[in-house]
Amino acid sequence: MNHSQNEHTLKAFDGDLATLRGLIAEIGGRAEKAVEGAMTALTNHDLDLARQVVEGDKRIDALEEQIDRMVIQTIALRAPMADDLRELVAALKISGVVERIGDYAKNIAKRVALIDPAQHIDAARLLPAMADATRQLVDDAFTAFARRDADLAVAVCAQDKTVDDFYNSIFRALIAHMISNPEHVGAGTHLLFIAKNLERIGDHATNVSEMVYFAVTGQSMNERERGDDALAPGAD
């Protein structure tokens, strides 16, 4: 349904929605930065940057709370209907999902100090590319929200398969590597968890996209549009 974007008769309501969209953009941007920062810290073994990512997660948590409060307040005070209501419900769910993305990024950052940079594990060489693909999904999901773009939301869900494929490939390579190099099991396991975290972040980007699709169209994204959910080994 192609809506006019007329203003509300009550202008303060438009103000509330604009503020909320700004907060969603901010939390999404921070989550994306956290993923990027954690992976840069991993690649460069940059413990300072890793600490900044861990520290920065507090701001993401605070934003989540702020968004939740604002959504509840807006529902109570403005009695929103139709697409306004759907957008608020989506914002509430998205804030929860982004908070999880932030947690995964923090988890990656925490592992940086635990991995000995002297131990070169070639099996994990695809991790930065997987991280790029994941970060792009997060970026696209929030662009879809900002533009109210249902097509882009569908595309994000389809793209998640790329991240799943990366995960499957890294999983197999790391397992094989650890079998032949038992002294690398510690670092290898950390890298495996990092890959798993990235895979989960990709899933959460698709959750955001599904919410965007619902907010824009009033429909749930159907299975076909969502694409097959490639079962990663050990997927939980």
Next chain:
Amino acid sequence: MLDNTATSSTNPKMSARDVKVFYGDKQAIKGVSIDIDMDNVVAFIGPSGCGKSTFLRTLNRMNDTIPIARVEGDITLDGENIYSSKMDVVQLRARVGMVFQKPNPFPKSIYDNVAYGARIHGLAPNKAELDQIVENSLVRAGLWNEVKDRLSDSGTALSGGQQQRLCIARAIAVDPEVILMDEPCSALDPIATAKIEELIHELRGRYAIVIVTHNMQQAARVSQKTAFFHLGTMVEYGDTSDIFTNPREERTRDYITGRYG
């Protein structure tokens, strides 16, 4: 005819087909078709002047009282054309009762307000049966406990909310099949409003109920079906839950989200 509205029901109590209403040269209703069944409370919403009250009044021929008003199209009650010359209008208005915006009890006792219709329609052959009708009606209208000890007090001495429930009891007393409510809560405070809304829930199923309301939250709370009127047309008619979460028509969406005008 509107094709984009789910107007038909399998077993309608009332059916309107291509109803047009004119006030002199001015056309107030431009071809409305809708079915009203017993199982769903139907809410009519829309901005002032959209025709929702005018259309409601066609359902029991209240527009007959306006000399320049003219109604075209078909409206049936149990399949019978209510605008046919054979239709007894007094009888029709007993079968299709009405509750108005402002509570309008007669300046008579509470008892007589409720007994009035039953008396003129000859529904009670003796005092005991009349007493029973009065009690039953007041119980169903949720007013009995508040007035049972003062049935001879004047109806106009009650609070606004009680007066409105008295008017509902008065409509119920003649054993109607359909109850039309034209903004029944707009003069009431939130507590009295909640009592009327609760009453509507309880009356659902026993009577077909149509309510005109300016209060969209009220439409959302009390109805299962909602019709949105605009400029004399019925823009959209559907399940209330769909209308308020995902309306199909942009005009409906603009109105319910507060973007109208």
